[in-house]
Structures are given as structure tokens and as C-alpha cells.
Amino acid sequence: MNPNHVLLTVDAHRDLRLRTDRSPDLGDAVMTAIAMPREFRDVQRHYPILFRLDATRDAFTAYAMFGFETGENLFLDGARWDADYLPLAHDIQPFLIGGADAGGNRQVHLDLASPRIAGAAEGMRLFEPEGTPTPYLESIAEKLGQLDAGFAESADFFAALRRHDLLEPLTLEVTLNDGSTHRLVGFHVIDEDRLRTLDGVALGELHGDGHLMPIFMALASLGNIRDLVARKNKRIGHG
Numbered sequence: 001m002n003p004n005h006v007l008l009t010v011d012a013h014r015d016l017r018l019r020t021d022r023s024p025d026l027g028d029a030v031m032t033a034i035a036m037p038r039e040f041r042d043v044q045r046h047y048p049i050l051f052r053l054d055a056t057r058d059a060f061t062a063y064a065m066f067g068f069e070t071g072e073n074l075f076l077d078g079a080r081w082d083a084d085y086l087p088l089a090h091d092i093q094p095f096l097i098g099g100a101d102a103g104g105n106r107q108v109h110l111d112l113a114s115p116r117i118a119g120a121a122e123g124m125r126l127f128e129p130e131g132t133p134t135p136y137l138e139s140i141a142e143k144l145g146q147l148d149a150g151f152a153e154s155a156d157f158f159a160a161l162r163r164h165d166l167l168e169p170l171t172l173e174v175t176l177n178d179g180s181t182h183r184l185v186g187f188h189v190i191d192e193d194r195l196r197t198l199d200g201v202a203l204g205e206l207h208g209d210g211h212l213m214p215i216f217m218a219l220a221s222l223g224n225i226r227d228l229v230a231r232k233n234k235r236i237g238h239g
Helices: 037-043 135-163 192-197 200-208 212-221 224-235
Strands: 005-007 032-034 049-054 059-065 095-100 106-111 167-175 181-190
Touching (some): 005 095, 037 135, 049 212, 059 135, 095 135, 192 212, 200 212
Antiparallel strands (some): 005 106, 032 059, 049 059, 095 106
């Protein structure tokens, strides 16, 4: 289904409701979600954080990993997401950040083609009957602000990783209990050995710029690959 992005307004969407439950039909059957460095502390509690280079843009993006193959989300359990934190880029769907209005404030847009658009008697309201935002919409607006700030900060973070040569390619082959194998290719991880060789000046620069903590969080997140394998084994009945 093609997206249909529109500016969210109380006049046009006063009675609109959105489904907030989780299911493959609602767009949750995804292998990855973009993650911002500022949220790595929360992301690493549940998900491996890997990096991928977009050769066209010559730019890296960080991803929280939910599975080993396209369309696989091992955290999706019926209508429940089996983790208490969702990366912002996935959590805010079907909302997105639009351009700035005349006052310089970023606008909220909505994808009307999203399967989360609900009927009149179900889902969460976006506006109260008198036209004020509901607490749900206010929380979405706050998350959109965090996401926007995260995008702005991430360029400096990835520039620092490249400047210090701190990303290395990853090829991960996982053998499951049923004997099948899954390979993750095309991703990068923090080069821990290279990080250990940085001198005090380089480490001080990374710390001063706020990059050292997300680097450590990305490294810590790799332990979650074991949990992802366990979830996969349980899903196929060999856990």
C-alpha cells in the first residue's frame, strides 16, 4: 500500500482513532528498526545494535535487531511486544516529522494509508471532543521531538566513528538447534580492539562530545544476540 502522508490537524482529524496493539497486520513484522544513539542505553537492554552503510549516501545508520531474516520479529508474541522498550522510529508509527511551520515549529504528519487507522469505535483518540490533544497524542509529539533531536545528533556520532575507524564489518553465522543456519551479512559493529588502542586524547574527545556512552552501549548490546538465538530456537520448537 502506498503511503498517504498528510499534515495532522484537529479540523481534519478530530475523530480519528489509531490502533496501538501489536501484530504483523499492523506493520510489526519487521526484522529491524532504526535506533538513535541517544536511545542506545534503552535499546541495548533488549536488542542487538548493528550498523549498516548506505553506499548511495555513504552514511551509516544504526539498527535494533528483532530477527534474523526479512519480516521476522522474534519479540512479537501475538498482540504483545515482548520487551518494555521500542525504538522511537518504530514506536511513533504511523506518525512522522514534517517541515517547520511559520513559527519554526516542526509539524506532525500522519500516514493515512497505515493499517493502524482504526474505526470509529476502536483505538486511541488523537484529540479530545473539544479539540485539545489527548495524552496519547502528547506522548507521540514528545517522542517525535526526541527522534528529531536524535537524527540531528547522529551525524556527529557517525562522523566520530569513522574518524577514529571504529566500525568493522560483521559476518555472523548462527546455527540453530534444528541444525539450520542463518547468516547476517552487510552489517558493521563497533571494533572493540580498535577502541582499546585509542589514546587518552581520542577517548577524551569522544567522551566530551557525548559519543563514548553510546559506543559502550552498542558494544554491550551484542550480548543480546544470544537471546535472539534463544527466541528463534523457541519459535521453531527447539528451545
